[in-house]
Amino acid sequence: xxxxxxxSRNLLNKFSINFPKGEVGSxxxxxxxxxxxxxxxxxxxAQIHSGGRGKAGGVKICKTAVDAKKFxxxxxxxxxxxxxxxxxxVIVEKLLVTELTNIKKEIYLSIVIDPDIESxxxxxxxxxxxxxxxIAEDSPEKIIKIxxxxxxxxxxxxxxxxxxxxxxxxxxxxxxYNLVNNLYKAFIETDSTLIEINPLVIDENENLIxxxxxxxxxxxxxxxxxxxxxxxxxxxxxxxxxxxxxxxxAYVKLDKGNVGCMVNGAGLAMATMDVxxxxxxxxxxxxxxxxxxxxxxxxxxxxxxxxxxxxxxLLINLFAGIARADLIAEGVVEAAKExxxxxxxxxxxxxxxxxxxxxxxxxxxxxxxxxxxxxxxAELLASVSSGN
Ligand code: GDP
Ligand code: MN
Numbered sequence: 005x006x007x008x009x010x011x012s013r014n015l016l017n018k019f020s021i022n023f024p025k026g027e028v029g030s031x032x033x034x035x036x037x038x039x040x041x042x043x044x045x046x047x048x049x050a051q052i053h054s055g056g057r058g059k060a061g062g063v064k065i066c067k068t069a070v071d072a073k074k075f076x077x078x079x080x081x082x083x084x085x086x087x088x089x090x091x092x093x094v095i096v097e098k099l100l101v102t103e104l105t106n107i108k109k110e111i112y113l114s115i116v117i118d119p120d121i122e123s124x125x126x127x128x129x130x131x132x133x134x135x136x137x138x139i140a141e142d143s144p145e146k147i148i149k150i151x152x153x154x155x156x157x158x159x160x161x162x163x164x165x166x167x168x169x170x171x172x173x174x175x176x177x178x179x180x181y182n183l184v185n186n187l188y189k190a191f192i193e194t195d196s197t198l199i200e201i202n203p204l205v206i207d208e209n210e211n212l213i214x215x216x217x218x219x220x221x222x223x224x225x226x227x228x229x230x231x232x233x234x235x236x237x238x239x240x241x242x243x244x245x246x247x248x249x250x251x252x253x254a255y256v257k258l259d260k261g262n263v264g265c266m267v268n269g270a271g272l273a274m275a276t277m278d279v280x281x282x283x284x285x286x287x288x289x290x291x292x293x294x295x296x297x298x299x300x301x302x303x304x305x306x307x308x309x310x311x312x313x314x315x316x317x318l319l320i321n322l323f324a325g326i327a328r329a330d331l332i333a334e335g336v337v338e339a340a341k342e343x344x345x346x347x348x349x350x351x352x353x354x355x356x357x358x359x360x361x362x363x364x365x366x367x368x369x370x371x372x373x374x375x376x377x378x379x380x381x382a383e384l385l386a387s388v389s390s391g392n
Pocket of ligand 2: 055056133202203216217
């Protein structure tokens with residue numbers, strides 16, 4: 005689950021990580037009042053579940069309350085498209101006003117789980133700020149990565165390596181040391197999968213000041229992070245992904261494809277996406293209905309898939325183990341009828357009661373193409389999509 009910047013700031017405050025003074029408002033008038041109260045130059049920032057706001061026009065330095073109010077009225081209620089969002093973007097409902105900090109140097113600092121080594125790692129760069137993605141691409145040597153000892157945390161010699169390569173001034177090293185340790189504590193205690201501070205600023209007095217932060221919490225930790233999960237903002241999520249989550253379906257909408265994929269098991273879903281691409285088409289989504297799926301779940305998955313207007317074909321690739329192929333087939337046929345779906349459906353299905361399942365499909369009026377295996381499914385997909 006993603007948190008907003010203002011929520012992440014509040015959370016990190018509890019771990020003695022302090023940000024410049026800030027306050028959230030959701031109307032131009034509230035923003036005006038906040039700036040009046042601060043009585044200083046401010047930065048006004050769109051609160052959305054996305055990075056890259058600066059480049060997308062979602063962050064502005066405002067000299068006066070009137071400027072800030074004007075910026076707020078242009079932004080609130082609008083959708084912002086960044087390099088991190090899909091082409092629909094995300095809605096701005098709140099703005100964070102912070103006191104302006106003078107920047108001498110911008111550093112990138114994050115803690116993230118590296119799944120390859122099953123451990124938290126620290127990623128840092130002396131070239132923080134809005135171009136960090138470009139730096140990672142063009143000059144990866146400027147990004148350093150350090151592995152945490154999962155019991156002991158970062159060791160002093162490791163932190164020295166970081167401070168050297170980031171060019172942290174000598175006077176600021178103890179502060180940096182504290183910051184890293186507090187961040188790591190926060191990372192572990194909040195079940196984060198990512199805490200990112202970008203930029204971490206060094207000001208002209210050599211103070212270290214975090215200006216932006218982004219936290220991602222492990223969805224599987226909901227049972228013990230109840231207070232944090234109260235902060236969930238469903239308005240920032242793709243509505244279909246939210247609906248899928250409510251049905252315990254793993255659905256991710258993809259930007260460019262036109263093949264709706266219904267699959268059970270994440271591994272099979274990945275393979276299905278590869279096969280779709282091999283056929284010359286692109287998957288419109290990733291949808292894993294899970295191993296022990298039932299008819300209702302299949303129907304909901306179908307409705308979600310076909311509500312995507314980009315979908316022109318369906319590829320259903322299911323292994324009926326605990327789930328029964330006949331119930332899956334009934335679910336698909338009923339949901340197709342309910343949604344008046346008449347586009348081609350390629351079906352690759354194995355397992356329990358698959359014979360009955362195929363009969364249900366063949367007896368239906370749907371445009372069904374049965375595949376013997378996944379390779380055959382790719383061939384069928386290539387042929388229906390090329391109109392042969
Ligand atoms: P992001 O683009 O979504 O990562 O949003 P940020 O909150 O990181 O803001 C983008 C950029 O705005 C930062 O990299 C800074 O260069 C600039 N910025 C943000 N806050 C301040 C501030 O207090 N003072 C100054 N001078 N620049 C700021
Ligand atoms: Mn940032």
